[in-house]
Amino acid sequence: xxxxxxxxxxxxxxxxxxxxxxxxxxxxxxxxxxxxxxxxxxxxxxxxxxxxxxxxxxxxxxxxxxxxxxxxxxxxxxxxxxxxxxxxxxxxxxxxxxxxxxxxxxxxxxxxxxxxxxxxxxxxxxxxxxxxxxxxxxxxxxxxxxxxxxxxxxxxxxxxxxxxxxxxxxxxxxxxxxxxxxxxxxxxxxxxxxxxxxxxxxxxxxxxxxxxxxxxxxxxxxxxxxxxxxxxxxxxxxxxxxxxxxxxxxxxxxxxxxxxxxxx
Numbered sequence: 092x093x094x095x096x097x098x099x100x101x102x103x104x105x106x107x108x109x110x111x112x113x114x115x116x117x118x119x120x121x122x123x124x125x126x127x128x129x130x131x132x133x134x135x136x137x138x139x140x141x142x143x144x145x146x147x148x149x150x151x152x153x154x155x156x157x158x159x160x161x162x163x164x165x166x167x168x169x170x171x172x173x174x175x176x177x178x179x180x181x182x183x184x185x186x187x188x189x190x191x192x193x194x195x196x197x198x199x200x201x202x203x204x205x206x207x208x209x210x211x212x213x214x215x216x217x218x219x220x221x222x223x224x225x226x227x228x229x230x231x232x233x234x235x236x237x238x239x240x241x242x243x244x245x246x247x248x249x250x251x252x253x254x255x256x257x258x259x260x261x262x263x264x265x266x267x268x269x270x271x272x273x274x275x276x277x278x279x280x281x282x283x284x285x286x287x288x289x290x291x292x293x294x295x296x297x298x299x300x301x302x303x304x305x306x307x308x309x310x311x312x313x314x315x316x317x318x319x320x321x322x323x324x325x326x327x328x329x330x331x332x333x334x335x336x337x338x339x340x341x342x343x344x345x346x347x348x349x350x351x352x353x354x355x
Contacts, residue, residue, distance in 0.1 A: 101177025105348050108178065112340050115171045119336075122164035129157040138329040140318045144213040144228065145325075158212060165209025168336075169202045175343050176202065179246070182346055185259040186249045194245035201238030207231035239335060240282070246342075247275055260347060274341040281334040285327035292322035 103111060126146040130136040134152055136145065145153045147161025154161070176198045183191035211218065211227040218224050253260045254268050296313055303310035310316065317323050 101174045101179075101181060103174075103178050108343065108348075111174070112343060115168070116336070116340060119164050119168045119171070122160050122167075126154060126157045126161045126164070130154050131156075139323050139326050142213070142325045143329050143332050144208060144232070147209065147212050148214045149212055150214050153214075162209040162212065166206045169204070169206030169209070172202045172205070172339060173199065175339065178343060179346060183246060183249050186253045190245065190249045190252070194242050194249065197238050197242030197245055199238070201235050201242055204231045204234030204236075204238055208235065243275075243278065243338070270345045271342065274338050274345060277341070278334055278338040281331060285331050288322050288327060289324065292317055295322065
């Protein structure tokens with residue numbers, strides 16, 4: 092029980108952290124895989140046409156029988172990442188207490204958004220007053236984006252401060268900043284490519300719409316025309332989510348376990 096309490100507080104030993112992250116990955120992605128397997132075949136789930144959240148939508152056109160597994164998975168992921176954030180805070184606080192607090196709060200906001208996405212599926216129907224499930228779901232998704240993107244950036248800034256000021260990480264003879272640069276390169280590349288194709292689609296669709304109007308032809312919606320193409324929003328949303336999970340695991344494992352605490 093003592094080891095469990097320590098882990099909940101983010102006080103992992105290296106072997107405990109590896110085991111914890113492995114369990115988190117297996118449990119979360121195991122549930123997601125089940126959601127995908129039992130998704131009605133007639134609804135034809137594909138990352139080219141369906142967002143990640145459609146796995147957890149209880150509407151008949153999506154996943155009416157397995158949606159609740161998605162909810163459990165998302166609440167679990169959001170909750171299970173909290174001890175990892177605490178683990179990171181303990182180490183980054185040696186660089187800057189306030190910077191680490193800001194980064195941790197942003198990551199925790201992302202965790203809360205993940206859990207809320209699970210609690211409020213992307214489906215129609217009133218749930219609170221005039222608000223529909225999808226209204227709260229969309230706001231939670233925005234919280235995920237703001238929390239994780241800014242939280243990851245904040246930790247990256249702390250790493251730069253440490254790198255150029257010879258901070259506690261830099262003083263460790265066994266640590267190389269490149270270990271943490273690789274997960275950042277992986278995350279930033281995927282995010283940049285996703286943003287590029289979504290921004291480019293605005294111009295491509297505008298040209299398509301103008302050409303259709305000039306020829307008197309009808310054109311589908313902004314969303315529909317992008318599906319099954321490299322501009323598909325569901326495609327990049329799914330890939331960014333996969334990348335985010337990998338980044339969080341990789342980042343936690345790459346962060347040095349033993350660091351000086353003299354700067355606290």
